[in-house]
Amino acid sequence: MSRTSQRSAFRLLAGMILPVYRSLTVPHWRGQENFPAEGGFVAVANHLTEIDPITVAYPLYKAGIMPRFLAKESLFRVPVMGTIITRIGQVPVYRGTSRAKDSLRAARAELDSGGAIIVYPEGTITRDPGMWPMRGRTGAARLALEASVPVVPMAHWGDQEVLYRDPEGHRTFSAWPRKTVDGIIGEPLTPEDLVPGGLQRPGHPSAEELAHATEVVMAAVSHLLGQLRGETPPEQLFDPRAPRTGEAGTVGNAGGSVAP
Known part of the structure; x- marks a missing residue:
């Protein structure tokens, strides 16, 4: 699939989802010019709450890029939903199974065809008490380095005003008034930005190279989020x-409170 394939299916889905989303939020994104004009890329973003996929997919869709996520395999077995996300080319993730590498192969095929893959490097909704990004997993860096494509860092702030989950897992929902959701798209990080000097074995990043690249990616996402919040992210x-030896990060006032 290319970055524009399945456009009709996406339009049908967007026609159902976006009116509901826009009834809850007022999204403001900047930096769309940082999406590569051609060729595959990996988009990475912070993860605040369960509605994030719509928020992050929104600017890609508006830019004419059909967004594809690495999604939990269990979602593909949900009636109706599974059919829909399969139809629009989402990529199932088989964590901790013998099929774990299938996800990377499917994502690599998407990148090789010029498409875009969205990854939440944290792997789950942040559990940082201040809602800053957590340490990332290496999957996004691995994809980018093995496929030799750029990583586009993204950050957003405001979803948590609609749907908030506290560290204990309790959820609160607020539908009115509409919440402002701010987002920013950073400049692409090339493979050379991720691993200065390049890989020792091209196409085969080592554990150390993956760890360093992941730190670079998460630092970029955290920096962007700091811009949105008007705060300095944790070192x-x-x-x-x-x-757990203490709490990391603090909840600031920029962009609204994180708890109702």
Whole structure:
């Protein structure tokens, strides 16, 4: 598939989803000129809440790029939803199974055809108490480095005013008034930006190279989010896999409060 394939299916889906989304939010994105005019790329973004996929897909769709996500495989088995997301070319992720590499192969094929793959490097909604990005997983960096395509960092702020999940998992929903959602698209990060000097083995990044590239990606996303919030992001990103020794980040007032 190319970045414009399945346009009619996307238009049908957007015609159903976007009116509801626009009834809840007023999205403002800047930096659309940073989407590469041609060729495949990996878009990465912070993850605030369950409506983020619509928010992040919105500027790509408006730019004529049909957005495709790496999505949990379980979603493809949900009646109706599974059929829809399969039809529009979303890529299932088989975590912790023998089919885990199938996801990367499918995503690589999309990139090789000039398409765009959206990845949440954190792998889940942030659990940072200040709602800053957490430490990332290496999948986005691996895709970009193996396919030799750029990474486009994105950040958004405001979704949490509509649907908020606290660290204990409790959710609150606010439909009115409409919430402003601000977003920014950063300049593309080339493979050379991710690993200065290039890979030791082209097309085969090492664990150390993947770790460094992932840090570069997450630093870019955090920096963009800091611009939106008018705050300085934490020097050390929250690591959900490490023992908790204290809270990382603070909740600021820029962009609205994060709790109702």
